[in-house]
Amino acid sequence: MAYEAIWMKDPEKLNKFELYKMDKDGLDIIRDIVEKYAKEGFASIPEAEFGLFKWAGVYQQKPNVGHFMMRVRIPGGILSSAQARELAAIGRDYGRGLIDVTTRQAIQYHWLEIEHMPDIFRRLESVGMSSFEACGDCPRTIVGNPLAGIDPHELFDTTALTEELEGHFLANRDFSNLPRKYKMSISSNIYNSSNAEIQCLAFTPASKVIDGAEVLGFHVSVGGGLSAKPHLGKQLDMFVRQEEMLKVAIGVTTIFRDYGYREKRHYARLKFLVAEWGVEKFQEKLIELIGPMPACGEDRTIGWNAAYFDGVHPQKQAGLNYVGLNVPVGRTNSDEFEQLADLADRYGDGKLRTTITQNLILTGVPDDKVEELLQAPVLQRLTPNPNQFMSRAVSCTGNEFCNLAIVETKERARRVAQYLDENVRLDEPIRIHFIGCPNSCGQKHVADIGLQGSLIKTPEGMVDAFDIAVGGTLGPGAKYNTALKGRVKGDEVADRLAELIHFYKGSRLTDESFHDF
Numbered sequence: 012m013a014y015e016a017i018w019m020k021d022p023e024k025l026n027k028f029e030l031y032k033m034d035k036d037g038l039d040i041i042r043d044i045v046e047k048y049a050k051e052g053f054a055s056i057p058e059a060e061f062g063l064f065k066w067a068g069v070y071q072q073k074p075n076v077g078h079f080m081m082r083v084r085i086p087g088g089i090l091s092s093a094q095a096r097e098l099a100a101i102g103r104d105y106g107r108g109l110i111d112v113t114t115r116q117a118i119q120y121h122w123l124e125i126e127h128m129p130d131i132f133r134r135l136e137s138v139g140m141s142s143f144e145a146c147g148d149c150p151r152t153i154v155g156n157p158l159a160g161i162d163p164h165e166l167f168d169t170t171a172l173t174e175e176l177e178g179h180f181l182a183n184r185d186f187s188n189l190p191r192k193y194k195m196s197i198s199s200n201i202y203n204s205s206n207a208e209i210q211c212l213a214f215t216p217a218s219k220v221i222d223g224a225e226v227l228g229f230h231v232s233v234g235g236g237l238s239a240k241p242h243l244g245k246q247l248d249m250f251v252r253q254e255e256m257l258k259v260a261i262g263v264t265t266i267f268r269d270y271g272y273r274e275k276r277h278y279a280r281l282k283f284l285v286a287e288w289g290v291e292k293f294q295e296k297l298i299e300l301i302g303p304m305p306a307c308g309e310d311r312t313i314g315w316n317a318a319y320f321d322g323v324h325p326q327k328q329a330g331l332n333y334v335g336l337n338v339p340v341g342r343t344n345s346d347e348f349e350q351l352a353d354l355a356d357r358y359g360d361g362k363l364r365t366t367i368t369q370n371l372i373l374t375g376v377p378d379d380k381v382e383e384l385l386q387a388p389v390l391q392r393l394t395p396n397p398n399q400f401m402s403r404a405v406s407c408t409g410n411e412f413c414n415l416a417i418v419e420t421k422e423r424a425r426r427v428a429q430y431l432d433e434n435v436r437l438d439e440p441i442r443i444h445f446i447g448c449p450n451s452c453g454q455k456h457v458a459d460i461g462l463q464g465s466l467i468k469t470p471e472g473m474v475d476a477f478d479i480a481v482g483g484t485l486g487p488g489a490k491y492n493t494a495l496k497g498r499v500k501g502d503e504v505a506d507r508l509a510e511l512i513h514f515y516k517g518s519r520l521t522d523e524s525f526h527d528f
């Protein structure tokens with residue numbers, strides 16, 4: 012271990028998994044997978060080791076009989092066509108062609124086997140990609156503005172800064188043993204396109220006049236997070252110049268590593284430390300580590316676009332466009348991915364971008380090529396003009412593959428969105444998110460309508476059901492949604508949501524939106 016670990020001085024205050032991590036750094040599992048388990052097979056893996064597989068970006072897939080899910084990091088969501096092609100090929104070779112886009116701009120495979128891992132790691136590395144630390148108690152995929160560099164609504168291009176963060180934290184053993192998962196975002200988009208409030212550490216757009224000149228940089232919020240006890244990130248009184256961003260990120264992450272709670276896993280996220288210390292104490296400790304920083308400048312976030320980009324839109328480069336595509340509930344496949352990579356090369360700038368709403372964007376398309384691009388067969392399903400409810404439906408993995416899930420989510424979310432599109436007319440988009448358990452990978456709390464899987468007792472036995480919460484929004488006036496009373500059976504969700512939306516439509520006041528209702 013490359014630093015003096017403060018928490019190790021009091022091992023009685025550590026949970027069981029912490030003791031395991033003390034003996035073996037999570038990153039060591041990558042070597043063991045390659046050199047041992049992939050050769051000796053699934054049966055050779057001791058049960059206790061599976062907890063560390065997350066540091067390789069790998070989870071066991073339900074029902075734990077030899078298949079795995081894997082997440083691949085896409086920092087800031089920017090992907091070259093060569094990378095997209097390799098992702099498609101890996102998915103086809105090992106993952107039955109299935110590719111999910113996640114709410115951290117990563118992609119997720121299913122159906123992998125332990126013997127596949129060395130080749131997958133090698134092939135990802137060959138195109139500059141990695142699955143390492145996409146899961147686990149470490150810095151997860153760094154979320155960013157998917158339009159970085161081309162965005163008419165960004166203060167400045169954050170691409171290089173995202174790469175700097177990724178380069179510093181990825182597989183860095185100084186930060187590979189954090190108390191729990193740790194989520195960072197960096198964006199200068201003035202419509203909060205990376206959902207800053209839900210991140211452990213978020214850099215958001217700001218400016219400040221220093222020595223008579225306007226400097227563009229960031230404000231910082233810490234301690235956001237979802238799950239059973241959701242917290243909104245809290246802003247520090249600090250203006251961060253772009254060249255000081257990494258220093259601040261290292262400082263915040265060091266505080267989490269050294270002072271974050273390691274006694275109970277459900278109380279180990281940074282949000283609990285920030286809530287208990289308060290932002291003043293947190294800031295004092297940070298200044299102690301990194302030195303003085305200027306006070307806040309002007310906050311430049313002016314709204315929230317909810318990270319939706321569907322349709323054809325002009326880039327900041329004159330004559331070029333980005334085309335936001337809907338990936339229904341985030342599920343696509345190798346064939347589609349490969350076709351998009353071809354379109355990116357033929358019509359665009361050779362790039363694809365992933366969004367935290369599980370969608371994709373093609374970029375750099377000249378005005379005179381847009382119409383021809385829109386005729387591409389793959390854009391009939393992955394359309395830039397999706398139906399209203401399908402366009403705003405998000406779902407976690409659910410019990411099709413996830414061991415923690417209580418109910419099925421993804422296919423249900425797709426069916427519900429389709430039903431609403433066929434039966435409900437509304438003049439504004441309603442964001443509907445499904446999650447299969449309280450962990451909230453589908454970010455239920457920020458949705459207009461969030462559905463959390465549960466069970467309900469009926470005369471026929473326990474059946475799938477959902478708790479419903481309404482009115483989540485981020486950006487100025489951010490608030491998580493509020494739970495409604497009662498629980499709805501899974502097969503009644505579509506009808507109940509249609510009734511709820513009709514009620515809203517009939518009762519709303521002029522200029523009232525769903526989260527005001």
Ligand code: SF4
Pocket residue numbers: 407408409410413414415416417446447448449450451452453
């Ligand atoms: Fe699994 Fe729960 Fe996350 Fe859904 S929210 S993917 S069920 S852990």
